[in-house]
Amino acid sequence: MALSASKLGISSTSINSQALTIVKALTKAKYEAYLVGGCVRDLLLGAEPKDFDIATSATPEQIKSVLPSTRIIGRRFRLAHVHFGREYYEVATFRAPHDSSDKGKVGQEGRITHDNVYGTIEEDAVRRDFAINALFYDVQNDKILDFVGGMDDLEKRQLRLIGDPETRYREDPVRMLRAIRFAGKLGLSIEEKSEAPIRELAPLLTNIASARLFDESLKLFHSGKALPVLELLREYGLFECLFPATEEALGKDKDGFFKALIYDSLNNTDTRINAGMSVTPAFLFAVMLWKPMKKLEAAYREESYPDLQAMQLASSDILAQQVKSTAVPRRFSNVTREIWLQQSRFEQKSHRRAMGFLDNRRFRAAFDFLCLRSVAEKNVELQADAAWWEEFQRVDSEAQIEMCNSAPSAKKKRRRSSSKRRGKPRT
Missing domain, CATH: 1.10.3090.10 (cca-adding enzyme, domain 2)
Structure with missing residues (x-):
């Protein structure tokens, strides 16, 4: 489905100029290039986008040939970062469903271990996590492209996973945290089928690299909506995967x-x-x-x-x-x-x-x-x-x-013995 962007209140004047430069350079080189994801969602919701991500038919190497300031990063998921001084913009090649090649491996628990199978824009839309994040903005033709019902979800103020929820969460358990972040930050409900597996699958987060979970924690609690996010995390059993000692202490917090x-x-x-x-x-x-x-x-x-x-x-x-x-x-x-x-x-x-x-x-x-x-x-x-x-x-x-x-003198504390027992204390 293609809708007029201007009739939906979006104008190219609201787009970051450097992001527009990337899109125009790629289209001039005969590649498809669109703004995609959170920036399109936020523009449709009347919010100011924080980031401008771009999806294209060009491979990372082709992006670099068009835009020499590009740095190709990642192994599991190869991306192009197009640099403008200290700033950079993320440009991703359209992804396709996984195949049996080395470029599209899936682990025993369903987690994606390699994700470099390239495809079409339609295939890329289906590969994205939530429908409201799978909207493409065709700047050149003033169109919003919707292949998975994202516009309907925005109207319903709901968050819905594309595809089978359990499979998608197993592919990347961090999607459960993203669901909570978007629900809390944007004030959305989580669609019933997308919500159902979260509590059961929450322990899968323990298999995610702790460095990645640190980054996700900052996104959750530095989103400007940390309070509703915290309540949702605890409600769905996800908070204890991020802060186990904190969750335990809250459970014993009798005085509040x-x-x-x-x-x-x-x-x-x-x-x-x-x-x-x-x-x-x-x-x-x-x-x-x-x-x-x-x-x-x-x-x-x-x-x-x-x-x-x-x-x-x-x-x-x-x-x-x-x-x-x-x-x-x-x-x-x-x-x-x-x-x-x-x-x-x-x-x-x-x-x-x-x-x-x-x-x-x-x-x-x-x-x-x-x-x-x-x-x-x-x-x-x-x-x-x-x-x-x-x-x-x-x-x-x-x-x-x-x-x-x-000022009153500080109370003198009893001087404790310097003798210590070996080993860890009893807790």
């Missing part, structure tokens, strides 16, 4: 403080993202793993480790556990650890220490974390610390000295 911390944090994250402000994965993991880390810290203390060492060991252990599910890069996990370790410094209000802490590069993230904790945990002492440090940042140097001089 941990859930409140996560919800307040994700609400703040959504607000920042929707306002165009930056966020860091380190903060997300600091929140998600706070209670599991504190549980392990308490176990180390029971083994007579000093307070600081107990938290250091617990931090390292819980992050090492998490990496098995989602491979958090060290540049983020190190910041997460710092945010946790800085929490005790908010009790130290001598002028020298306070000024030194204020200059610490992780102060702002640690302070934001303290503020979230003080509200979520309904802790009067934490709230007092948050209020003190909030004022300390606002006042001039003389007032800062006065605040430090009048």
